[in-house]
Amino acid sequence: MADDLYDILGVSRGATDEEVRRAYLKLVKELHPDVNPSKAAEERFKKITAAHEILGDPERRRQYDAGEIEASGEPRRPTWRPYGAAGAGAGAGARGRSGPIFEDFGDVFSDLFAGAGRGAAGRGGFSVRGRDVRYTLDVDFLEAVQGAKKRVTLPSGGVLDLTVPEGVTDGQVLRLRGRGEPSAAGGEAGDALVEVHVRPHREFRREGDDLLLDLPITIDEAVLGGKVEVPTSGGRVQLTVPKGTSSGQVLRLKGKGVRNAATGATGDQLVTVRIVLPETIDDSLSYFLTEWRQKHRYDPRK
DSSP, rough: OOHHHHHHTTTTTTOOOHHHHHHHHHHHHHTTTTOOOOOHHHHHHHHHHHHHHHHSSSHHHHHHHHHSSSTTTSSSOOOEEETTOOOOOGGGGGGGGGEETTTTTTHHHHHHHOOOSSSOOOOOOOOOOOOOEEEEEEEHHHHHHHHHHEEEOOTTTTTEEEOOOOOOTOOOOEEEETOOOOTTTTTOOOOOEEEEEEEEOOEEETTTEEEEEEEEEEEHHHHHOEEEEEEETEEEEEEEEETOOOOTEEEEETOOOOOOOOTTBBBOOOEEEEOOSSSSSOHHHHHHHHHHHHHOOOTOOO
C-alpha cells in the first residue's frame, strides 16, 4: 500500500493549508540534494515533493481525502464485486442476480474526459491535459528585487531554467506553460508551478514596493548635517542628512525601491537614521557636553 501523504509530510489530516506548506518547506531545507546529497535524503525528497504536489493543491487534496485519487495522483482504480456479497450495502438486496457492480463509474468518466476539447485531440476527439507539477525556488533578496535567471534542480535529476521577474514577492508562484508532465492521451502538457521563497537580507527589508534600511550616523553628522553614502538595491548613493537630524527620523530616496511589474511604478527607499555614539567618550567631548548641558538643558521625553 502506498504511504499516506500526510504521514510523509508529518502533518495531521486536519492540518491547514499553511501548516502543510510550512511542514513541506521545513523538510525541503533538510533534504534538498544541494544540502543533503545522501541517497536516503534524495528518496525522501522525492516523496515529500510528490506529497506536496497533491496536498499543496486544495482541489487535489480534496480528491485525495475523498478517495478519488491515489497517493500517486492517479485516479483511484474502480473496484468490482458481485451482487449480494457480504457488506455490499444496497447491493445486498439483489441476491440471486449475477454480474458485477462497477463502482465510482461517474468519477472514472469525469477524470477520463476532464481535458476534453483542450490540446490535441485524442481517441474519439477527447484529450487529457498533462498534470501540473510544483517546485520551490529560493532566491536572494536582491535577485527578487532586480530579477534573475535561475535553474531549478528537479527531483528526477533534470533541470528547469526560468526567469525570476523583477519585483517578485515571497510566496509568489511562477507558471511555466507546458513545462509540467506530458499528456498520456495526446493532449497538451501540464504546467510547472514554481513557488518563490525570498531569503532575508542583512540590511534591507521590504514593505510593499518600498525598501527599508537602518542607517547609522555619528553624533556630529546628526548635529551638523552632511552627506553620507547609503547602499541601495542598485548600488551606493549619496544621501543628505539635514542639520539637527534625530535618531529614528526617516529620510526618503525617491524611486530607489522595488519596481511593480503590474503598475510599472517604482517604490522608494526609506532610510531610518540611528545615531551611534563613539565606543570611547573622550575628555574633550565629555567636557563640551557638560558645559553645553548647563546652558541648554532640554527634556525630549516631555
